[in-house]
Amino acid sequence: MTEHVINIASEFSRHPAGRYKTDGEFSGEVCRKKILVPALKRPERVIIELDGTRGYGSSFLEEAFGGLVREESFSETDLKNKIVFRSADPSLPEEIWGYVADAQSEQPKR
């Protein structure tokens, strides 16, 4: 599978923060709709580079990535097959996958 690389700092913001669109222009919801969902609709594997920002608050991460399951109908399995994170801080991908798993567990069983 070919790769599509996204760098959050250069393609979205060095200062990602906030949960909803109403919180600010670089919130988790905006990142999800503007950057993540279009990338995930492409056929390639998506490499998400997390380094280079000033940091990530839990509200941003949960809405951006947990929201893929809650609001955009991706499953945890879909996302794990599609996304690879690159980060100097190994706890960050772990935290994100935790939000995805939490969002999945809140979904009604099919």
Place this chain on the structure above:
Amino acid sequence: MVPCGTLLFLAEIDRIKRSGVASQRSFSCNYPKARIVEEVLQQVGILDVLGRPSRLAENEFGETVRHWRFATSTTVEGSKLEPLLESLEGKVAAPLTEGLFVGLTEAMTNCAHHAYTDSRGDKLGHAGDLKRWWMFSQEKDGMLAVVFCDLGIGIPRSIVSSGIWNDDLIGRVMTLLGFDARTDSRLIRTALELRKTRTKLSHRGKGLPQILDVVRDQERGFLQIHSNRGLYRFDAPTKAEILKDFNCSIRGTLIQWQLPIPSGRQLGLDLGDNL
């Protein structure tokens, strides 16, 4: 002048002025006798908000005064922290600047979501421009103080009224913490604990503990959260927690971080969106 009290003073005046209930002449002051006090009042915008024109040249301000900086907004704006974070690079470990960014932007997010959900009780309402946060930073004696405040309903009220946690869960967490009667300081401490827990809607309410993470591993400094009548303080060197309750409420939330800075270079916050 201490940063937390000065910020609260400025925020209250700013809120009243923005509400439109006060006429232009409702607030006034004389110039202070001490030059350094005037420099500070000018630097942080208090003279302006009190209707006195700035008359001192900013490039002649004392070293300590130049380190007072002010920012305010109604949205979550991480870019407003960039001048501060940039000035810290090379002086403090990267996790500290990251922690400050995360702690402050989570405080802004908490303000946007929880602070202005009900009346504050000052009859001013919460029209769009009043759902605001204010922030100061100051460097003094090798310590960085960052103070953040909102004038909303306060943490003790918001954890009860937000609907994220039911009353039974709040009661059980308070019991686990060894608290019997509910006071504001105990509710602040409970909020820090509740936000770590899973709820029916686990995607809500994870931000507040990250405010504490900024100082948790520091050898010096503290975090202080004053909300309504209660005060919670985490002392970094001893890891001790102090809870205190006052007779009067500040009707809002004031969060203060104090952290060691190895050298005395200039630190600052964006002065955009000035008063």
